[in-house]
Amino acid sequence: MNKTTKIYIAGHRGMVGSAIWRALEAKGYTHLIGKTSKELDLKSQPEVADFFECEKPEVVIDAAARVGGILANNNYPYQFLMENMQIQNNLIDSSLKADVAKFIFLGSSCIYPKLAPQPLKEEYLLTGPLEPTNEWYAIAKITGVKACEAIRKQFGKDYISLMPTNLYGTHDNFDLTTSHVLPAMIRKFHEAKQPQLSMLSEVEADKEHLPVTLWGSGTPMREFLFVEDLADAVVFALENKFQDNLYNVGTGVDLTIKELAELIQKTVGHTGEIIWDSSKPDGTPRKLMDVSKMTDAGWKAKVGLEEGIKRTYEWFLENQENFKEVKL
Numbered sequence: 001m002n003k004t005t006k007i008y009i010a011g012h013r014g015m016v017g018s019a020i021w022r023a024l025e026a027k028g029y030t031h032l033i034g035k036t037s038k039e040l041d042l043k044s045q046p047e048v049a050d051f052f053e054c055e056k057p058e059v060v061i062d063a064a065a066r067v068g069g070i071l072a073n074n075n076y077p078y079q080f081l082m083e084n085m086q087i088q089n090n091l092i093d094s095s096l097k098a099d100v101a102k103f104i105f106l107g108s109s110c111i112y113p114k115l116a117p118q119p120l121k122e123e124y125l126l127t128g129p130l131e132p133t134n135e136w137y138a139i140a141k142i143t144g145v146k147a148c149e150a151i152r153k154q155f156g157k158d159y160i161s162l163m164p165t166n167l168y169g170t171h172d173n174f175d176l177t178t179s180h181v182l183p184a185m186i187r188k189f190h191e192a193k194q195p196q197l198s199m200l201s202e203v204e205a206d207k208e209h210l211p212v213t214l215w216g217s218g219t220p221m222r223e224f225l226f227v228e229d230l231a232d233a234v235v236f237a238l239e240n241k242f243q244d245n246l247y248n249v250g251t252g253v254d255l256t257i258k259e260l261a262e263l264i265q266k267t268v269g270h271t272g273e274i275i276w277d278s279s280k281p282d283g284t285p286r287k288l289m290d291v292s293k294m295t296d297a298g299w300k301a302k303v304g305l306e307e308g309i310k311r312t313y314e315w316f317l318e319n320q321e322n323f324k325e326v327k328l
């Protein structure tokens, strides 16, 4: 691997792909390739095969996927299963055929069984039933992990899978129907304090913040990784040869959704009531990553949750006018 290696980042405009792009640029990599979904539909096998034939990338990072929070996953099982399998199958198979030397596949912590022991070790994969709200997405991701593992086993190529925990950060999806919990909370708390500010003094507005409705019971536990840390882990994986095929990427620390709500409420400055809507799903009770394999390999997360939330909120404030609503 050198700084002129031709690296294709699939999904380079997304939250993760764009962070990886910035991280590689900052390290001096000069031959980065990216295509939007309009320019190249990764669901189309012929289009992807032509692209590989023409561009001949040497390294591929797969950050393209149909991604969403608990409700989107639960409501659109077919898209989450089929689109993700199509995208990753086309990328992995074309990479193998085009003799791509290194492939990094990104999965998700939801690949592990719903009630697996905590923290989640890589070896717990396929040892029990999945969480029903995201089993479709999880099954697609598991087939991606297995495809890379099969290539590694059969052809001896450096194809690896990184399993990130729940991610958040700049360029996140703030659409309230399809987003994950952390950006949803930032937007909900922010908007609940907005209407009053224009009409009342700040002191009065503090008392008058609208209530915020959050989903489920608030008792599930989640681990959150700032997207720049994930990008750093991907660059680390790119620059080092790993001995194995599957590595968890996280902080190794989690908190309840209620604790997260209180932290974001404080950061945003909302002082109103929080209502918990029990008609919405809780999802898996806990999915804390065991990150010792990555730590042993020499990588660990740097950005703490409070700092990451502050940076994400700042980005939200600067960019909120430009959000496109993501609807499935």
Ligand SMILES: NC(=O)C1=CN([C@@H]2O[C@H](COP(=O)(O)OP(=O)(O)OC[C@H]3O[C@@H](n4cnc5c(N)ncnc54)[C@H](OP(=O)(O)O)[C@@H]3O)[C@@H](O)[C@H]2O)C=CC1
Pocket (backbone or CB within 6 Å): 010, 011, 012, 013, 014, 015, 016, 017, 035, 036, 037, 038, 040, 041, 042, 043, 062, 063, 064, 065, 066, 067, 087, 106, 107, 108, 109, 164, 165, 166, 167, 168, 173, 180
């Ligand atoms: N967000 C999270 O909490 C987590 C994410 N991950 C994984 O990280 C990866 C990136 O996720 P994230 O950045 O959050 O997702 P985003 O939704 O922000 O980005 C996904 C990207 O995929 C591209 N894409 C989707 N469908 C197609 C298609 N048919 N053809 C071409 N490109 C397509 C989009 O391209 P375009 O913009 O051009 O339409 C977009 O840039 C995914 O593999 C995801 O599973 C893992 C754990 C947690």
Ligand SMILES: C[C@H]1O[C@H](OP(=O)(O)OP(=O)(O)OC[C@H]2O[C@@H](n3cnc4c(=O)[nH]c(N)nc43)[C@H](O)[C@@H]2O)[C@@H](O)[C@@H](O)C1=O
Pocket (backbone or CB within 6 Å): 068, 069, 070, 071, 073, 108, 109, 110, 133, 134, 137, 165, 166, 167, 178, 179, 180, 181, 182, 184, 185, 213, 214, 215, 216, 217, 220, 222, 257, 280, 281, 282, 283, 284
């Ligand atoms: C990354 C991961 O993301 C998804 O799994 P998830 O962790 O369950 O996703 P989530 O972030 O959407 O929710 C986390 C928790 O938070 C609660 N919650 C409260 N209030 C809001 C809220 O307003 N919005 C959302 N989205 N959740 C809320 C919500 O009820 C749940 O208990 C997977 O489908 C899967 O695709 C995957 O891999």
